[in-house]
Amino acid sequence: MVLEKSAQNIYLPFGDHQGTRFYKQDILSVNQFSQEDLIYIFGVAHEMREMVARVGTFDLLKGKILANLFYEPSTRTSSSFTAAMERLGGSLIPINEVKYSSVSKGESLPDTIRTLECYVDVIVLRHPEVGASALAAKYAKKPIINAGDGVGEHPTQALLDLYTIFEELGDPNGKTVTMLGDLKYGRTVHSLSRLLSLFDVKLNYVSPPILRMPSEIIAEINEKNIPQNETENFDEILPETDVLYVTRVQKERFEDQKDYESIKGSYVIDPDIMKKAKEKMIVMHPLPRVGEISMEFDDDPRAAYFRQMEYGLYVRMALLALVLGKA
Amino acid sequence: MVLEKSAQNIYLPFGDHQGTRFYKQDILSVNQFSQEDLIYIFGVAHEMREMVARVGTFDLLKGKILANLFYEPSTRTSSSFTAAMERLGGSLIPINEVKYSSVSKGESLPDTIRTLECYVDVIVLRHPEVGASALAAKYAKKPIINAGDGVGEHPTQALLDLYTIFEELGDPNGKTVTMLGDLKYGRTVHSLSRLLSLFDVKLNYVSPPILRMPSEIIAEINEKNIPQNETENFDEILPETDVLYVTRVQKERFEDQKDYESIKGSYVIDPDIMKKAKEKMIVMHPLPRVGEISMEFDDDPRAAYFRQMEYGLYVRMALLALVLGKA
Amino acid sequence: MVLEKSAQNIYLPFGDHQGTRFYKQDILSVNQFSQEDLIYIFGVAHEMREMVARVGTFDLLKGKILANLFYEPSTRTSSSFTAAMERLGGSLIPINEVKYSSVSKGESLPDTIRTLECYVDVIVLRHPEVGASALAAKYAKKPIINAGDGVGEHPTQALLDLYTIFEELGDPNGKTVTMLGDLKYGRTVHSLSRLLSLFDVKLNYVSPPILRMPSEIIAEINEKNIPQNETENFDEILPETDVLYVTRVQKERFEDQKDYESIKGSYVIDPDIMKKAKEKMIVMHPLPRVGEISMEFDDDPRAAYFRQMEYGLYVRMALLALVLGKA
Numbered sequence: 001m002v003l004e005k006s007a008q009n010i011y012l013p014f015g016d017h018q019g020t021r022f023y024k025q026d027i028l029s030v031n032q033f034s035q036e037d038l039i040y041i042f043g044v045a046h047e048m049r050e051m052v053a054r055v056g057t058f059d060l061l062k063g064k065i066l067a068n069l070f071y072e073p074s075t076r077t078s079s080s081f082t083a084a085m086e087r088l089g090g091s092l093i094p095i096n097e098v099k100y101s102s103v104s105k106g107e108s109l110p111d112t113i114r115t116l117e118c119y120v121d122v123i124v125l126r127h128p129e130v131g132a133s134a135l136a137a138k139y140a141k142k143p144i145i146n147a148g149d150g151v152g153e154h155p156t157q158a159l160l161d162l163y164t165i166f167e168e169l170g171d172p173n174g175k176t177v178t179m180l181g182d183l184k185y186g187r188t189v190h191s192l193s194r195l196l197s198l199f200d201v202k203l204n205y206v207s208p209p210i211l212r213m214p215s216e217i218i219a220e221i222n223e224k225n226i227p228q229n230e231t232e233n234f235d236e237i238l239p240e241t242d243v244l245y246v247t248r249v250q251k252e253r254f255e256d257q258k259d260y261e262s263i264k265g266s267y268v269i270d271p272d273i274m275k276k277a278k279e280k281m282i283v284m285h286p287l288p289r290v291g292e293i294s295m296e297f298d299d300d301p302r303a304a305y306f307r308q309m310e311y312g313l314y315v316r317m318a319l320l321a322l323v324l325g326k327a
Numbered sequence: 328m329v330l331e332k333s334a335q336n337i338y339l340p341f342g343d344h345q346g347t348r349f350y351k352q353d354i355l356s357v358n359q360f361s362q363e364d365l366i367y368i369f370g371v372a373h374e375m376r377e378m379v380a381r382v383g384t385f386d387l388l389k390g391k392i393l394a395n396l397f398y399e400p401s402t403r404t405s406s407s408f409t410a411a412m413e414r415l416g417g418s419l420i421p422i423n424e425v426k427y428s429s430v431s432k433g434e435s436l437p438d439t440i441r442t443l444e445c446y447v448d449v450i451v452l453r454h455p456e457v458g459a460s461a462l463a464a465k466y467a468k469k470p471i472i473n474a475g476d477g478v479g480e481h482p483t484q485a486l487l488d489l490y491t492i493f494e495e496l497g498d499p500n501g502k503t504v505t506m507l508g509d510l511k512y513g514r515t516v517h518s519l520s521r522l523l524s525l526f527d528v529k530l531n532y533v534s535p536p537i538l539r540m541p542s543e544i545i546a547e548i549n550e551k552n553i554p555q556n557e558t559e560n561f562d563e564i565l566p567e568t569d570v571l572y573v574t575r576v577q578k579e580r581f582e583d584q585k586d587y588e589s590i591k592g593s594y595v596i597d598p599d600i601m602k603k604a605k606e607k608m609i610v611m612h613p614l615p616r617v618g619e620i621s622m623e624f625d626d627d628p629r630a631a632y633f634r635q636m637e638y639g640l641y642v643r644m645a646l647l648a649l650v651l652g653k654a
Numbered sequence: 655m656v657l658e659k660s661a662q663n664i665y666l667p668f669g670d671h672q673g674t675r676f677y678k679q680d681i682l683s684v685n686q687f688s689q690e691d692l693i694y695i696f697g698v699a700h701e702m703r704e705m706v707a708r709v710g711t712f713d714l715l716k717g718k719i720l721a722n723l724f725y726e727p728s729t730r731t732s733s734s735f736t737a738a739m740e741r742l743g744g745s746l747i748p749i750n751e752v753k754y755s756s757v758s759k760g761e762s763l764p765d766t767i768r769t770l771e772c773y774v775d776v777i778v779l780r781h782p783e784v785g786a787s788a789l790a791a792k793y794a795k796k797p798i799i800n801a802g803d804g805v806g807e808h809p810t811q812a813l814l815d816l817y818t819i820f821e822e823l824g825d826p827n828g829k830t831v832t833m834l835g836d837l838k839y840g841r842t843v844h845s846l847s848r849l850l851s852l853f854d855v856k857l858n859y860v861s862p863p864i865l866r867m868p869s870e871i872i873a874e875i876n877e878k879n880i881p882q883n884e885t886e887n888f889d890e891i892l893p894e895t896d897v898l899y900v901t902r903v904q905k906e907r908f909e910d911q912k913d914y915e916s917i918k919g920s921y922v923i924d925p926d927i928m929k930k931a932k933e934k935m936i937v938m939h940p941l942p943r944v945g946e947i948s949m950e951f952d953d954d955p956r957a958a959y960f961r962q963m964e965y966g967l968y969v970r971m972a973l974l975a976l977v978l979g980k981a
Binding site for chain 1: 389390391392394418419420421422433434435437438439441442443445446447448
């Protein structure tokens with residue numbers, strides 16, 4: 001894919017001003033980032049993208065070891081961090097079966113972290129409990145990267161989502177972002193909304209009534225004077241949308257399965273409905289999908305969800321390089 | 328082990344005539360290979376063998392990443408591909424617990440493949456369903472190597488089986504190959520028979536009546552004018568056998584356990600029975616074995632089954648190098 | 655942490671006298687080591703420590719492959735060996751789910767080992783059965799390192815325990831070592847006692863009556879004229895202790911849970927009780943802990959248990975380098 005000209009320039013102002021900005025720091029929450037931080041990270045991610053396109057892999061983190069400590073499985077996220085570390089020439093200790101290990105003997109998270117950091121240089125942590133990454137970071141001397149802590153945060157997902165917008169459409173200022181699907185339980189849309197609120201965007205929320213964006217998120221974003229619009233009328237707002245962010249509506253959320261079935265059908269993105277959308281816009285999805293976007297749409301250039309996965313690689317490469325002081 | 332003189336020459340005619348023959352191609356089925364292809368692959372495998380003997384590991388695939396995507400466990404096959412990639416200087420993303428991952432959230436194989444290929448350069452796929460690899464290959468831009476799709480194919484096993492014959496005895500033309508055990512369900516003997524039918528061999532099948540070679544395989548091979556001989560009289564054909572390929576007879580195949588017990592005993596390869604065999608011949612087994620070959624025979628030079636495992640390493644190194652254009 | 659001056663010199667006499675001492679050898683039991691061997695291994699481990707401090711990782715074992723064959727899970731031990739191999743520039747084949755693999759099809763340990771060694775250069779084996787490592791070593795051509803065989807041995811743990819004493823306090827001669835907790839089932843205290851009996855030490859054993867050091871271990875150590883003292887009076891011997899080795903007392907060992915509760919409280923190491931101990935001494939624990947040492951003590955310089963984990967890395971690096979002839 002050819003890079004947008006705009007994408008090559010938007011990161012320039014922060015080129016190498018903050019060489020040690022994230023060195024030895026933890027990546028725990030989207031709330032820790034300023035607009036300047038984001039553009040700096042994305043500038044590094046963009047360099048990673050260019051390096052991968054040119055040479056595939058390089059030895060920036062040769063000799064560094066990453067522990068992928070996953071208390072719950074997430075093939076997608078752990079694979080992405082694994083690839084990121086390997087494309088930077090580093091090594092991994094994958095720990096996927098925490099349930100069978102010393103942890104199941106009653107070991108505390110701080111002890112596990114302090115043991116692991118004897119062996120490695122950085123720890124990526126996935127944990128089912130909110131706040132686990134912050135707890136780990138409190139005890140660790142080595143940087144902790146939060147790869148999802150329960151219903152809490154998954155900051156690298158939010159970063160890759162925003163980075164996708166930058167790479168595909170350039171600077172998000174002036175853009176209209178429509179979020180579609182389960183906006184209540186979807187941690188990705190909450191985090192992305194927060195990050196987008198640092199820019200001059202317009203947000204549309206389209207969801208079934210029982211899966212609306214939580215009022216506290218709406219209030220938080222309202223304080224930043226970001227226009228927000230809740231609707232069930234998707235057809236009306238699709239034509240103005242620059243970024244359509246689709247999420248999975250899970251059957252389990254509905255008490256009455258008939259409600260689920262009726263809603264399910266009304267939100268499927270396919271080539272037909274997309275005729276109403278702009279020619280230059282993108283459709284995103286955190287994946288996995290289970291029918292929200294029809295496979296017939298996959299070959300449309302606006303279908304950005306697999307490229308979005310790829311951008312995740314570059315963002316994670318950037319974060320690893322940054323916290324290890326090698327960006 | 329000293330290499331057969333013959334083994335060093337038999338691959339020569341195809342030395343470097345087809346430098347890009349398998350570049351970016353999928354390895355899905357034994358049916359995709361001509362005799363020329365096989366000799367070309369084995370020539371590359373033989374070079375890999377020599378390089379490993381000389382230097383252990385080398386950086387031919389440095390910077391390349393292989394995803395080992397195993398929907399069902401197979402330590403032997405995944406370890407072999409892991410070692411192959413590592414001896415070529417490449418890296419791995421092992422995905423063994425697909426049952427816990429996004430797939431269990433209902434993701435389709437094409438979506439999983441298209442996500443993974445954002446991170447890696449080649450995908451090795453093991454899947455319980457026939458045709459899974461072909462489906463994956465249809466959607467993937469990166470090469471797919473079939474590491475077993477249910478009762479379908481396991482082409483790299485068949486290739487390593489045939490390569491073992493080449494390395495141990497030279498060109499298979501004129502050789503007598505006897506297959507012993509479960510010839511009905513054993514996917515390895517079906518695939519090996521197909522590959523052997525490209526050469527001028529004689530095939531003997533020795534099995535319990537309920538585990539005979541399927542008639543469609545016999546018909547297929549018959550079309551190539553390969554002499555085939557079905558018998559229960561193992562003693563009669565052992566003396567003429569150049570390659571004895573033994574497979575495991577699984578208890579579960581028998582309705583009446585007494586039938587299993589009576590058969591089990593009659594097919595055990597041990598030093599005593601092997602007195603009737605040629606001095607220069609080999610005994611192969613895809614492993615694991617559970618009694619079909621007695622451990623007392625392991626030190627006999629004709630016991631080739633552990634060397635066979637080692638040849639698997641070289642064949643897989645060759646395939647990885649070929650599909651990545653680095654052979 | 656600054657190295658003890660003494661620690662830098664104590665290994666000198668064996669600097670490079672035994673360059674091939676452990677080349678191609680198995681590491682199966684603490685009983686295989688002489689005092690000279692131990693000091694030689696620790697000298698190499700100390701060099702590893704200095705190299706890691708200086709450069710993090712280096713290519714001593716580049717191109718070598720280690721199989722981590724774990725028949726039962728042990729995140730701590732497998733992570734430590736993984737890090738050791740990666741810091742030496744080598745590669746790994748992790749095999750953690752033996753229960754799902756060919757072994758569950760009835761394959762014998764010798765066959766699994768002989769298959770694996772076709773791919774790798776050294777095998778680290780964890781197995782629930784006593785003697786499994788010795789059996790593996792009998793059949794393997796490549797070196798086997800015992801990473802725990804049931805209630806049998808776990809020699810690398812004992813080595814790292816003793817190496818911790820060397821690095822923290824120098825030569826153990828003249829030191830008083832107090833072992834506290836479950837001395838009956840704790841394989842680590844048995845092995846460490848055996849290793850310590852090669853030096854001029856005094857051993858104290860403090861445990862609940864039903865968890866006393868086994869009489870055969872006491873008899874064995876007695877033969878070497880090592881003073882041993884069994885007591886329940888911890889307060890009395892704490893002040894003279896140079897090394898306090900704490901182990902976990904497992905609830906499951908007690909028939910009457912009231913006995914467990916009463917004992918549990920009486921053996922907790924915290925800042926208050928440690929006021930009675932020397933200023934220059936160390937507290938060790940094989941980890942995981944579940945309350946035997948209070949987290950309030952963690953910041954005390956005498957709390958050596960996390961450093962102990964780190965020393966494990968250097969000892970395992972030394973062993974890998976030694977058995978592969980690269981020390």
